[in-house]
Amino acid sequence: MKIRNIRFFVLLSTILLGFLSSCKKDNDDIPSLAKPQIGTLEIGSGNNKTVTAGTDLHLEGDIVAEALIAKIDIEIHQEGNGQYKFSKSYTEGKYIDVKNTTFHEHVDIPADAPAGDYHFHFTVTDRAGNATTVESPLTIQASVAKVAYKLTFTEVDGEAHGDHFHDLADKAKVEPITVSFDEQGKALAGSHAHLHPESIYKIELKQFDASSKEIQGQYIINKATADSYKAFLTGGSFVLNTNSSSGSGAIFQTKETNYGDGTVVNGALETTGIISYFTAGKDNEGEKEVTYVLRKFNNATTKATVTRADWNRSDYETKFAGQDIIKLSFELHAEAEED
Structure with missing residues (x-):
């Protein structure tokens, strides 16, 4: 009777260890703390990294976030001694709480933005707190038309x-x-x-x-x-x-x-x-x-x-x-x- 119980215990232990090993392997295949990945990001029409004040900036790129997207932040600030900056955040909607998405938006550039050289930041943060940022130079041209x-x-x-x-x-x-x-x-x-x-x-x-x-x-x-x-x-x-x-x-x-x-x-x-x-x-x-x-x-x-x-x-x-x-x-x- 004791021998039968020992054999049963050994068999149960073997099955349990195999199950845990399999789970560990599956988890190793998908790292839970992997940072979001941002594919090639188009910034401006034809990726020209240029926009005119008072118009909108075309942005498009693929995002993969294993831990799901929590928010997307965009910040644009002047280079050099300029103090002008503005930002936009996406915390709800079609880009949030998804693993894969194509970000495609036209972000309004204020008409009063001074012409010149700017620095562009595009940051994706996932639900685990990991963040990935794409940075790029950006040129804002002077507004040529008045808003009527x-x-x-x-x-x-x-x-x-x-x-x-x-x-x-x-x-x-x-x-x-x-x-x-x-x-x-x-x-x-x-x-x-x-x-x-x-x-x-x-x-x-x-x-x-x-x-x-x-x-x-x-x-x-x-x-x-x-x-x-x-x-x-x-x-x-x-x-x-x-x-x-x-x-x-x-x-x-x-x-x-x-x-x-x-x-x-x-x-x-x-x-x-x-x-x-x-x-x-x-x-x-x-x-x-x-x-x-x-x-x-x-x-x-x-x-x-x-x-x-x-x-x-x-x-x-x-x-x-x-x-x-x-x-x-x-x-x-x-x-x-x-x-």
Whole structure:
């Protein structure tokens, strides 16, 4: 009986040692403390390591982090005796808590960044606390164009319903997404607006005069003035929410609540679109070329015929006689976060 027990103990010990040895070998194959790896990182268009102030810097490269990505930090500071610097961090979204990813972003370079030589730092930190940094020289060229317009996208709470939204409310700790344009409506910075397809965004139009004073209020100073203007969001061939079988289509709802003189905007047909709300919807995932248009009608009675279903019409110019006062073109990337 004792011999049988001894044999059983020896057999059990052999199996256990073999199992532990196998586990150790597997762990040796994947070092738990391996630092993140950053592949060739493209910095600037064609990897030219040059960007113009007031535009955006193209960045693209592959990242591998065995312990999963915790954050990505970008810092740019002047060389020599210059004190100017700025930074951006990614701590949530599609790049975080993944092992493999392709980082591709267009980082806005402030318009007031002095021209000259800079030093660029790109740091990936994993969940184990390991960090890897890529450094590079970077040249910032002087801004050649003044910002004349901005579109600011700020995520809000709300519920999509048919052709409009319910229960719209501001969200705390939300970083706005801004696209800046020159006088001709060409995007200077933020030209690739990355929006979550199922989120709702407040869109605010800003227009600036020669002294950088905001002047967009001129279009809605009172009802008599605002009756001549309406905003459209053209291009992109959106599936409208009213035409979506899943209820996951696009909505663009113009939604000022007051005119500049303090009187109340009365109903959907009176709204202009200096302030709007938008969702792309899951049906419209992907990249789209779009244009924000502010149109002035030849006849002030036309505005009352423009419904919430007309915002993305390809024939709006012939349907609603008038002229486009503002046309701001940019790329809209409706991209869901990766798991």
